[in-house]
Amino acid sequence: MREFIVEADGGSRGNPGPAGYGAVVRDAATGETLTEAAEFLGVVTNNVAEYRGLLAGLRAAHALDPTARVHVRMDSKLVVEQMSGRWKIKHPDMKPLAGQARSVFPPDQVTYEWIPRDRNKQADRLANEAMDAGAKGEQWSPSQSRADLAATAPTADETASPPDETAALPDETAAALPDEAAALPGEEDRPPSGQAHSSAPGWSAAPDLGAPATLVLLRHGETPLTPQKRFSGSGGTDPSLSAAGREQAHRVAEALARRGTIQDVVASPLARTRETAAIVAARLNLDVTVEDGLRETDFGAWEGLTFGEVRERYPDDLNAWLADPQAHPTGGGESFAETAVRLAATRDKLVAAYPGRTVLLVTHVTPIKTLIRLALGAPPESLFRMELSAASLSAVAYYADGNASVRLFNDTSHLRP
Template identity: 80%
Template sequence: MREFIVEADGGSRGNPGPAGYGAVVRDAVTGETLTEAAEYLGTATNNVAEYRGLLAGLRAAHALDPTARVRVRMDSKLVVEQMSGRWKIKHPDMKPLAMEARSVFPPDQVTYEWIPRERNKQADRLANEAMDAGAKGEQWSPTHSRADLAAPAESTPIESMPTGPVPTEPTPAAADAGGDRATGAAPAGQAQGSATVGQAQGPATADQAQGPASAGQAQPSAGQAQLSAPGWSAAPDLGAPATLVLLRHGETPLTPQKRFSGSGGTDPALSAAGREQAHRVADALARRGTIQAVVSSPLARTRETAGIVAARLDLDVAIEDGLRETDFGAWEGLTFGEVRERYPDDLNAWLADPEAHPTGGGESFAEAAVRLAATRDKLVAAYQGRTVLLVTHVTPIKTLIRLALGAPPESLFRMELSAASLSAVAYYADGNASVRLFNDTSHLRP
């Protein structure tokens, strides 16, 4: 069986501060360097950067030979002891990273060894190169020839890497335009579901498809609707964004019947199919290892979905009332056809005007948009630089996507949003937003 040595390091100039990692894969017999990897991460902590370096090294080794044995050597005592199972991982931001690292190879193929920093100079050099590139607004790229790789260059140690307790700063959500941080979803090498945009849904029907929010209502804050040039939204000087991963709850008994199911009275639990969907998305998010917090709408179907996912990720669930579904008034529990038969004038007005209310004083889409814009701003401020899962409903997700794109209200009629689907939006410090994912259901396929 082939054997590799993985050496990895990470650093942060500030802790948290501008951070990067470096990783090297060597042939254990010849000592030849087979692969080098490095990346600028934006704002992160030392331990986050070290774990990212470990992940990059393991993935590079796996790409070379998934059957190989791997000896990981790092100068981070924390990472080595945690990954060896001798120290418990208590910090919630470290758990998903460790979980992802353990999933790259079967556990019996990987061993961990602590080495002094002076024996980890090549990975150290790469991490510094990545941070230097990031300071210039660039991404790291290899600068050495194949011949150079066999003899690691001397480099200045990462003097800015203080040691100490596990930091409070979380994993960077999206520091650049590529990789798992960019999407807030699947890491490099894992398939993404395709966005299903542009499928006309016709009128909003029940829990399945909702209508638009008002034009001119709840528009993004200053700069929010400005669309950046490709890659520009990931400029390092903006820091890591707040990435909101948007999960629609699993199916309820009303979902396949396409009945109105809002927050105005009908609050069904998940069906058996919906619980299975929640477990599938939980497994997928655990593999991706990017979620650092879970926030749910207060309704039963979202709380149940969030509970299943959070238990799998070993996280708690916070409740945010602003993520609740629209109140459909007297239409709750009815099909679209039943509403058209009983309340034709109210329905026609509601379809034509986002300011119109459902029969019985429900919430208009314009009002919902105002609520959701305020909720978005609150969550972005609370989770800047982090990746948070929001378990919510059709109207909130479509509205957040619309506001992020600066799209007109009628765009919501052209969005498909499936039960237990994932979408993601990254929000940067300058007010810009970047839609990273929409209606991903790849995790639901057998």
């Protein structure tokens, strides 16, 4: 598999002000420059220019080889941390651009690295060339004379990121938490060039978002442990469906066949989900793809026990688990915080793999509740306030700007006689 290095930069003389970006694609093995890109953007912010540079670099790499692995290097800590998933993207101008960047390659093909500005000179030079050309009313092209442009090019300091981008903000110094990075202070609330501004939180007025990726979330049918309300995660006995569970799977299969909207089926690797998925997929004439990230939480020593039995045997551990999403079940199971990180990565992988499609995910209680919680931006304790029945259906639509819309939760109407 080929490997590329993408170096990208963006600058704005005024923030917002006349702006441009530059991007370079190199062969990772030889260091050879394979292609360059640059563009004058008009009046936008520095951060918008940085994201536009990233997007251009990824698209240029994709045009060379869509199967390649890509290592992105940028001097914008904001972009690197947000695209790596360690900082949350809150600014409305950034979300559509980040969504477009994530959609160019599957997430597992791209990695990100922050580098100092003096190691990003080629992309910085291209961004300056684009801004110089724009100031003259010209379009940048790779055939332009470097000498002519160098005569009027500003120093690196003139296009340096403003202090509020690269300085460690109070929220950003705690960015070990995946969702902690605020929109930067002082940025103008203006959309990127050619895009409409969001009219309300959670909704986008941009015309080019396209159809969302819709994840239809199916909890597996009953197992012998389900009516007894026993902990049944990925570290237990891996039970199969009961007779009642198989009947539930057939009922949901008929309901989904009537709707006729499911295009793909993806299942957790555990027996109860694979069996449920097989029954549904056979009815829909589809294949099943197994995704390990959809597995249930590992409940450690609590596997197979009821809540009351856990309360009796491990009261302190249970109290800690109920109070803190970082706490682990007895015996080294998986915390809810760890489950959330796994599910967020799995969600991003699937949304990128199935753009504009309606995909049935056959999974478990905690993954479904976690995906709903993340879509709503709800706190971790909301997991304990959701009821999710066996063989129930929920649905979330994911748009290219990073926004999500919960469309259905715990629907069991198909199970009624």
